[in-house]
Amino acid sequence: MSSKNLLVELFVEELPPKALKKLGDAFASALVTSLKNAGLAPSTAAVTAYASPRRLAAHITDVLAVAADKPVVQKLMPVAVGLDADGNATPALLKKLAALGADASAVTSLRRENDGKADILFYDSLAKGATLAEGLQKAIEAALAALPIPKVMTYQLQDGWSSVNFVRPAHSLIALHGDSVVPVAVLGLNAGNTTQGHRFEAAVSPVVIANADAYAETMRRDGAVIAAFAERKAEIARQLAAAAAKAGANLKPIEDDALLDEVTALVERPNVLIGQFEAEFLAVPQECLILTMKANQKYFPLLDGSVENSGKLTNQFLVVSNISPADPSAIVQGNERVVRPRLADAKFFFDQDRKKSLESRIIGLSKVVYHNKLGTQGERVQRVAAIARAIADQLGGGALAAHAEQAAVLAKADLLTDMVGEFPELQGIMGRYYAQHDGLDADVADAIEDHYKPRFAGDSLPRNRVGTVVALADKLETLVGMFGIGQIPTGDKDPFALRRHALGVIRMLAENDLDLPLVGLLTVAGRAFSTVDGFKPAESALADFIYDRLAGSLRDEGYTAQEVDAVVSQRPQRLGDIPKRLAAVRAFSALPEAAALAAANKRVGNILKKVENPVEAVVDAALLKEAAEVALHAALVDVVPQADAAFATGDYTESLSALAALRAPVDAFFDGVMVNADDPALKANRLGLLAKLHTAMNKVADLSKLSA
Template sequence: MADLLFEIGAEEIPAGFVPTALRQLEVDLAKALDEARLAHGEVKAVGTPRRLAVWARAAAAKQTDAKTEAFGPPVAQAFDAEGKPTPAALGFARSQGVEVGALQRAQTPKGERVLVTKVEKGRKAEQVLPALLERLVAGLRFRKAMRSRWDDATFARPVRWMVALLDGRPLKVRFGEVVSGKTTFGHRFLAPRAIALKGTPEDYLAKLRAAHVLADPAERRAALEKELARAAKAAGGKVREDEPLVEQVLYLVEEPTAIAGAFEESNLELPPEVVISEMRNHQRYFAVVDGKGKLTNRFVAVSATKVKDPKVARHGYERVLRARLADARFFFEEDRKRKLHDRIADLGRRTFQAKLGTELQRSDRIGAIAAALARAIGREELVGDVLETARLAKVDLNTGMVGEFPELQGIMGAHYARIEGIKVEIADAIEDHYRPIGAAEEMPRNDLGALVGLADRLHSLVGIIGVGEKATGAADPFGLRRATIGILRILLDRGYHLSLATAVEQALDQLSGVKLAADRGVVAEQVLDFVRGRLKALWGERHAPDLVEAVLAAGFDDVVDAERRLEALAEIKARPDFAPLAVAFKRVANIQEKAGGGAAGPVSAELLRDDAERRLLAELERVEQEVGARRASRDYAAVLRSVATLEPAVARFFDDVLVMAEDPALRANRLGLLRRVGALFADIADFRKIQAELPQVTQAAG
């Protein structure tokens, strides 16, 4: 057993590319070794902006032998009565590359057949690994890749060197014009000379560490966080929590060095979001806050190189930020010279989408949709504020500040609204209608923001799909998936019992002047199908796929209601007696489907012939009374617990009663009984979608 070490050295790879590439290296190398029949231990990838490395501990020196079996024709066809091979046997042997005498016989479920057994002897690892590693590096995928002018090899950035070692012995791996060796390189400026490696992970990490490269992201993160804390403490505060920025900077440097700086205190008069955005998004600086979490006029920058004179570096960082903040102050002061209401007309000169018109038309449509939603949840008194919020929600898109900092849309509109003395709830809603943003947890603070946010996303989803644009597997230029997830998260967070179908129709009502790519009914169906897909993915993160499918099949028009049904179903599935219940309900649903709705009739007690069907009717009437109030209060867990008590009566009914009796009256009566049973759970979940089987019972021979 020996360690396998593979490193790809390159020009600085974009920070966002590195974590994904490292995960792919780990997965792909482990899979490739397994497929190559090379046993191995831990597979781990580490990396920095200039290198992607992966190792496999305790890699086998040789492949295991591979035994394969190929079955041919039945023995009766392969040999005649005298035991001589027939053309079928000869042809099979020829196709397998063996003599007919090598054919064996084996019993199979399909009878006795001829068989060829082959054994492929394992090769030495050093014979297998070069091609395997070449496929590994060529298989790495990046959002954008560069092609060398000398060959067709593509990579995130030009590859400069490679290391491939097995037990310290070099393997010859080629990628483009680069051939692997046994030397790596340290920090570009502090230790640029070649470093000979022994091939073990410990040697690799230690020698790079000595060369000012912390190759292991976990070690580098610990060093980064320590540096940030040290510099912030020296600046009199602590670093504002910002995990995305930490993750980004982590893959921008090989050895982090933090330097604290300051900016003019007068800039704290700007909205905090503006100052923070300038620092983090443009300069990758970390904001510093005081003990109460309030922004200070200090920051921490991270250098990729230890500097001889920190004062010089600090001066450079401060000078760049000073200019950026001066620009921000200029835009802020210029924006305040015009009221938000005076900017509404400007939206008419800004295109939202070529086929859907201007931002002004968009705002008007959002207002109408949001007003309809407010009425649907019984909040008629909010309609005026909803319309006002919708009018102002997109106005800051025409401000200088948002033009410079697009990530502040909504935030700046809210700030300007507060400065102008606009109603606080409306100002909050201007900002909140963009929430949630991505996977962030922040949700709208009030109904105004939630309703306008729903309307905005509904307009985009229905409008974009309506004009014929769609999200594909890899591309979603209009953010339809993000918009749909936002709709679902808002509905669930606020607990709105809204009809999705009605909301889609209300959005379509506002597109009366837009030329749709398909009939209105088709567009509505496409939108709801798209929502269904996102809902399935969202629920699939927490629940079994078959339960999700069962609930979706029963309907998802009211998303909040559907989620309650899903949680209730998950609860009852955890019961040990769930399998027989599910099997019984599946059978009820299947018989109903096969019989057709018109075959069932009202249940007549006079037509009940067997004790089993009389018992089922009695139990059914009891349960129907129990679940009435529970269903009205949407307590689906209690409904299902009550319905579950029907299982013994249903099981006995199927054992003792012939549902599809020849007598039409009896058949209709029994189908009517099953229809009433099915009605108890059909609108909660389609049990036919649930994977549940009764355990097989083996009877002893007697």
Template sequence: MMQPLLIELGTEELPVKALPGLAQALFDGVIDGLSKRGVAVERGAAKPLYTPRRLAVSLPAVAAEQPEQHSEVLGPYLNVALDGDGQPTKALQGFAAKAGVDWSQLERARDNKGERFVHRARKAGARTADLLPEVLREAIAAMPIPKPMRWGDHDYAFARPVHWLVLLLGETVVEGELFGVRTGRDSRGHRFLHAGGVAIAQPGAYLDALRAAKVLADPDERRARIVAEVEQAAREAGGHARIDADILEQVNCLVEWPKAVRCAFEPEFLAVPQEALIATMEANQKFFPVLGESGRLTEHFVGIANIDSKDPEQIRQGYERVIRPRFADAKFFFDEDLKQGLSAMDAGLASVTYQAKLGSLADKAARVAALAEAIGPKLGVDGALARRAALLSKADLQSRMVNEFPELQGIAGRYYARHDAALDDLGTDDRQALANAIDEAYQPRFAGDDIALSPLGKTLAIAERLDTLAGGFAAGLKPTGNKDPFALRRNALGLARTVIESGLDLDLRALLFSAALQSVTAIAATAPQDAKKRQEHFKGTGIDATDVPPSADGFVMHALHDHFASRGETLHRLESGPLVADLYDFVLDRLRGYYADRDVPAQHFNAVAALRPASLYDFDRRIDAIGTFATLPEAEALAAANKRIGNILKKAEGEIPAMVDPALLREPAESALAEAVEAVYAETGHALAHGDYVDALAHLARLRPQVDAFFDGVMVNADDPALRGNRLALLKRLADRLGSVAAIEHLSV
């Protein structure tokens, strides 16, 4: 017999951010506990139910008892269990006593080692009502409670003090006690809108009974009402609501009976950057801003009360009163920053340390500026403008506004750049581009955020991330485990996304080398003169201290050039060194997750990564091409053939001839393959040179008949060394072209 089940744990207000997770954990724990005990559960469309003051599990059908329980315990083998007279030994007598039966009642079973005694038993399943208290205790013990709280003089702890416990199986209360509270059928309604308890007749009546008591226990229903109320209030204010998903979820965990309250603030505050006002409303007060048709903030906002008040005007005045001081502060900070000017703020960066070995924020801005000046022309951006924008890109970190609202870095700089008199020499378009770029340099700010939109913004975004990555690695800050204080993983992905999604065909290794060289320079400039101390200074950076000579005037670029020249080497030896290689591999590793999120198979990624393309945009085009190639019927066979060729070439002894000698082509199949290979070289040369990898792979796919025929009819390792060498040369030439787009052998299962 199946019966509905209801569990409700009533508490003080639970932690907002932990609430959904706690509800899900309780829900999963109860179902797992019942299933582990063999109790059948029909969950249907059941889901976790919760409000700020309760966690609930409501299941439509649970078996009233366990199925019959069967057990089998293996005992000793006959040669150990019985003596020479066939009488039980102490081993068998002990086994029978433990099973609670006479040895003669034991059954026998045979396995590959022989015959042995076994005790088989059956017993009726336990009632689910008897199992539920322990199931609930186990589920609660496994919940991820962030900071357990104790109350009264008890030893037990939970997220918040527990006040009531409903436990119903069908219409019957399951007897039990938890946290000093006896189970019952009485829940509680809204703290202010409903007096007394709420008797739950049976689990199916739970949601309706609480709804009548002014509590929406279904989080989806509650969330939908919040959205509807907010949108209606925004329409009444003549705009539309900005509903941030995270803020909506937090509000949903703060209220049991949501009611929208339309509010407003003084229009003079709209002179402040709207991002600051929105941040205050959302993060600090959990209000919903109202935007106009153009997407600009209006003076209206919507608050959600946890009560349907008889006097909503009092609530409105309270919401407006609490927000006004924060807005006044923001306006004061903004006005004072405008008086100072962005360029003046920039002067203070020299006194702020970015990282001990990498110098100040001013030093970082200078490095980013040098990179931006070099990268800008590749994106059609004036190098001088890129440099100027980069030098100002960190200035707003010295502003009062960013000090109060750290999330506005870059955004505040955009506003200040538009008003800075020191930038009056720029034309209108250049000034606007510079201002926007200061903001866009931080994009993407988080997973799923857009990349920088403008060419100048992309330039700064790339330069900023290059310096952060190279500096972090050069200073020995490569992430380990969960530790990534300079967000190098996020910066690597942001760099890759900006380059790929903008279609920028840039040489990543050359960019990393330039950034790494500047970072090495910066680190050397702070290095002590004493040899032993210098060696310790560079320890863990991946840099050889002998590669960065000291200079009386501090480390300068020409000193590094002179140092390598004195050793008969070139500065560009660093480009293929471990630092740049580590940086390249680190960026590539971030791409693995990026393409996985785009449902690119790991084999496709590995096939392209094996070639280590210098350009990430080129990498992306190869990924697309290999995806198209993999759908062709010839793909699997050619991938397997290329894998086979690779194994043959690895085992080849001696030097493989550089060219195929037509005079040594004996078999028709090898002649046909040689002719096909030369033809495909001619057909794919132009496509490969212009990055048309789909076309190149389409031509390569046509080689399958000749490749199959070659392996079916030709012995590669012929006895004649000349024939063997010529056939290896043919396979090598084939493999070189088959692997020109990607290492297609990775596609072979």
């Protein structure tokens, strides 16, 4: 059966730019999936998604005009119910056949098959394959219904009476199978082979698409539109690089993939132009200027890429225009005129904010509600400061504690500045600038910015010890506070970003190798809430939560589930040790003795769990009767000091490797010794021997987790 390529395009008014790429991919994916399910496209059919500000389209290869007939097997009923004693159809069988569109003549062709209990009648038939018009109609309706649209709009059709719901008003529909129009309709539109090109620069109107394969080229030539999102994005990136090179040596546009995606969704025929603003605005922190240009104007600021000024903002920027006039000066001047007030606002905010010190703003935090059960931002700042001082005291005290407390007290003060009020994304960043203006210590200023770090996966950690202390205190205050009032994440809901905060704590403790026991930190943080009504310490639940996040992050790093479980199940308090413990477990697993010792460790654990009272790891050598238990005790006396000495120095690989010598005596013990002896003293002594073995084998990790 011959096949042709298919093109579907829905022409609409300007689509939401931040959602365009996702809408285009979802539309194309849903179409091809529906056609494949209907048998109208093979599993190998390729789909190309097109998405521009005013269109969603998809090109699908090897689509059939009519799907192949499908064999259908219908289970009817037991033979004893469907046929009488003479083999004639019963009324029940005839009724069932009639419902399937068959009559009594089909009785002789019914198939019998035993299902293990009785003979069953089956009706085999062929279901006629769907036509492309039928299948595509359902596919388009399903694709539009499944689009990830946060909010639809209702609009009237041209008849003035009917209305439909969609993300934006739709104006035309193309459905071409080769060069033939497929008669489908959706959103009050009948399919044809015409569309509209660029709003201002199309060569013709309407644009006629001769066949499915001519779509992209026709839109480029006659419609002045680069229809493919990826191709348009690549063209913008190319033009940005070329314009930057033209603007000056060593200049480069800011790298921001989200901005590039958004701009790609705003233009159909990109044309990059160079603009500039007055150099006096560069006295404002560049983060403010960059943010206002990106967020409000969708410009690409130009940065100095030279070694001496790497990353420094220049007073030039790039505009991605949607039109390409012969003389672009009016567009450039217009954009320069528009950006100037934005930059002037930023300069005004910066100048006004510096008239008041950060310290003078602290009192205002007492009027800002943080959480109705946890008080104001002012109260929260005091808790963070107390936690920060306690952590700093553990890490070094003195100047570190003083600076950490000062930074913690000032860390949220910039929330009350005009600049952060206008651009919340700059919180912390502006605090650092204002702290520098106030003449504060550099470590304190840096810590004010860095206490939010890491903000996301892969983000950098605080740059100094003061910042690390305050960042830990800030995240621990949030975690302990929210768990203490029962605000625990469930499912996908995590409104206070507690999972992110937990991962931030893990990274800072592990990557900085801080000598701060995790549970001790939770206890310290909990003390800061002693005066909060309704707060109930939840250290155990919070520790479980953090270790769960730790296990997940380690698996994401490539460690096996067994390796992770072996280490994390032991709840190591110093998270900086975990990479060494994992490396030790991996090295141990490669030893020939590993599997047997892991299995033995699991067996020992199960034996000890069944004992009613906790077993002390104490052995009376005088009660050792069997040769195997004497040998195991002697091996422990020899091996345990070696393993413990290596453990004490942090050489976990050597500690576990020393245990390999226990394999033979452990195997011999289980082969020749009855643990549950009749003599209570013997039994207790043998359990003590196993407890000593269990303790020795599980210092670095729970080796039983390595047992298959």
